[in-house]
Amino acid sequence: RFRSEIAPRPAITQSVFEACDEDNKGYLSREDFKVALVMLFGYKPSKVQVDSVMSSVFIYIFHFLGILLEKFLNLMSTKKAVQLFDSETRHIFTAFDMQDRGFLTLEDFKKAFNSISPKLFERIVVEAFREVDQDSGGHISFKEFESTVKYGQDEVSTVYFA
Secondary structure (H helix, E strand, O other), X not given: OOHHHOOOOHHHHHHHHXXXXXXXXXXXXXXXXXXXXXXXXXXXXXXXXXXXXXXXHOEEEOOEEEEEHHHHHHHHHHHHHHHXXXXXXXXXXXXXXXXXXXXXXXXXXXXXXXXXXXXXXXXXXXXXXXXXXXXXXXXXXXXXXXXXXXXXXXXXXXXXXX
């Protein structure tokens, strides 16, 4: 499995929190938080990402900024869910893109839907294709596909790690 598909278990996430809270303060400082993300996800977050998280979930303790364990666990769970969803969306698009062109044609769309739901009326598939083909270009880009799949979802969770 890909590293991005392996969700850190709460026990591991809590262990990372405890390891990064070197002075046993009970919260993660800005620097602690950066180290925790490196340990859990293998990358150093940008200043914008850290600022976004710290400004929205911080607590003030003796004039220091920090993230408590419960909030940290929730954030990491949300981040992993977003990564998994994005990865699954890419896999579905790739499966539909049988010619590996980076876009879907109406024929790709029909074949995919025929394999999933062979009794679905063709006119419904054509209407769905037109709906997803937002720019009416005659093909569906990954961006159009992703936008359709994510339509109506709560976008708040992606704010911190966009």
